[in-house]
Amino acid sequence: MKKFLFSTLLVFACSIGVATAQLQKGSTLVGGGIADLNLGLGDDDVFTITLTPRVGYFIQDNVAVGGKVGLTYTAQPGEDAYAYNVNAFGRYYFGEKEFNTLLKQGRWFLEAGAGIGGAKGADVGFNVNFGPGYAYFLTDNIAVEGLLLYNGIFGDGSSNGLSLNVGFQIYFPSSMYKSLK
Structure with missing residues (x-):
C-alpha cells in the first residue's frame, strides 16, 4: 500500500507544471485501451x-515508437473465441501550430x-493497423x-475491419528520469 501511494504521489508531482514535456525526446508513454466493446445487444448474441x-x-x-499487445475475447453461442496480436507501433503527434484544435488540452x-496476429484455430x-487518434490531457501527464x-490480419484466417479504441496513457517526461538519478 505504501508503494502504491508513493508511486501515485510521484506521478502527480511530476505532472505539475510540465506543459509540453510529455511529448519531448526521451519521454515515455505507458497505458492501454479497450476496443471493439460489443455487449451482445440486438440481434447478435455476442x-x-x-x-x-x-x-x-x-x-x-x-x-514515439514502441510495442503493444492486443488480446481479444469473444463470448458467443457454441464456442468462445480468442485472438491476439503483437505489434511494433509508431505515433506522430501534431503540434499546436500544425493542427489547430478547439480543445487546448x-x-x-x-x-x-x-506485427503478427492470429486467432484460436488459425495460423x-x-x-497491420493504422489510424487517427486524439489525446485529451486530464493533467500534463495523463491523457x-x-x-x-x-x-x-493477412494469412490463414485473415480478417480486417475498423475498431474504436478508448483508453488512458501516462506520459513520463524525460526530466523525471533525470531527477531520479
Missing part, C-alpha cells in the same frame, strides 16, 4: 472486448503498427485517448 496495453518511447519531439496524432498471420484503427 460479447467482444479487446484489451491493448502499450509502451512507447519518444525518439524525437512528437514522435489535447493533441491529434496518427498511429501505425505492424499466425501478418498484422484519455480515442483511436480509430483499421486492423488487418
